[in-house]
Amino acid sequence: MKEKELSRLIHVAQLYYEQNKTQSEIANELAISRPAVSYLLNKARKAGIVKIDVLSYYRTIRGLGNELCDRFNLKSCHVVSLPEDLYQTGAEVLLEFLPKAKLLGLGWGYNTNKVISALPQQKRGGISVGIICPLIGAITAPQQGYHPDELVKELADKTGYHGEYLNCPAISATAEEQLEVMESEDFKQVEDYWRRLTTAFITLGSYPSVPDHGSAMRFGKKLIDEKAVGCLLSYFFNPQGKQIRSDEDYSIQIPLDLLARVRDVIGFVPQEANVFSVISGLKTGYIKHLVITEALASDVIKQMDEQKNV
Known part of the structure; x- marks a missing residue:
């Protein structure tokens, strides 16, 4: 030609x-x-100048979401085409649940902070009012988003909800320090809310992570030996979604048996997440609703298929 x-x-x-x-x-x-x-x-x-690709159903946005719902028993999955829309979508999903969330538990992290920042200021009386509480204590580190009490305050200011606070570190050095925190009035009040939570918003994290959640002090080499890949709040999980435990772990966070009772746990997947950490987090079974990019959703399904064929 x-x-x-x-x-x-x-x-x-x-x-x-x-x-x-x-x-x-x-x-x-x-x-x-x-x-x-x-x-x-x-x-x-x-001549091959034009190539028409008809996507199979599971490669469409809706198909990817339904596939993840089926594989991980999710109630809903929000797949985001453009990574730059991820935080806005997370804010919209959170806003969708707020009117029916009488008690909302809030996780931590840089990405949770970005989602709250993307949430528009709500008009007073625009949504029903409930209570927001942290799901974990704070880390004394400069990383933005790891002081959950501050995240609770920002979200409460934007929504008109009432904020409750833990006022304690996430990682206690000893069992005695942990017990002292758990006997405080602030902790007992939040613990009571944990027992009655209807909704929670958490980020699916990975191991290793920044900050490292005092992992060396809490777990020694167990996270490496037991092949930790995923992290929810400050709990660590292996590739099968099984919790890695340590007798030296004195952290202050919602117990997993209480998290399992929460009706609507929204899991937010950062764009930079590792596909294995996402699979680990979903296999735990705690996540009921998911916000994830199209690229990561495709990678998760592909990896699951490869694991099945091994």
Whole structure:
């Protein structure tokens, strides 16, 4: 095919497929007949200039979401095409649950902070009012988003909800320090809310992570030896979604048996998440609703299929 003819086929194909012009509009623009346009488009397809890919159902946004729901027993899955829309979608999902969330438990992390920042200020009386409480104590580190009491306050200010606070570190150095915190009035009040939570919002994290959640002090080499990959709050899990335990772990966080009783746990998957950490987090069974990018959703399904075929 001569270069001039190739250029003409490319030009006609671009007008039709990229600029969405009709065949009649192209015919008028190029001063040729409409059947001639149809002929050129057909020739472009045969020459391989135009390739039409009809997506299988599971590769569509809805298909990916339904596939993840089926595989991990989720109630809903929000698959985001554009990564730059991820935080906004997370905020919209959170806002969707707020009116029916009489008690909302809030996780921590940089990404949780970004979701709250994307949430628009609500008009007073615009949504029903409930209580927001942290699901874990704070880490004394400069990383933004790891002071859950501050996240609770910001979300309460934006929504009109009442905030309750733990006022304690997430990681106690000893069993005595942990017991002292658990005997405080702040902890007992939040613990009572944990028992009655209807909704929770948490980020699916990974191991290793930043900050490292005092993992060396709490677990020694157990996280490495038992192949930790996933993290929810400050609990760590192996590739099968099984919790990795340690007798030296004195952390302050919602017990997993209480998290398992929460009706609607929204799991937010950061764009940079490792596919194995996502699978681990979903296999725990705590997540009921998911927000995830299209690319990661596809990778999760692909990896699950590969594991099945091994």
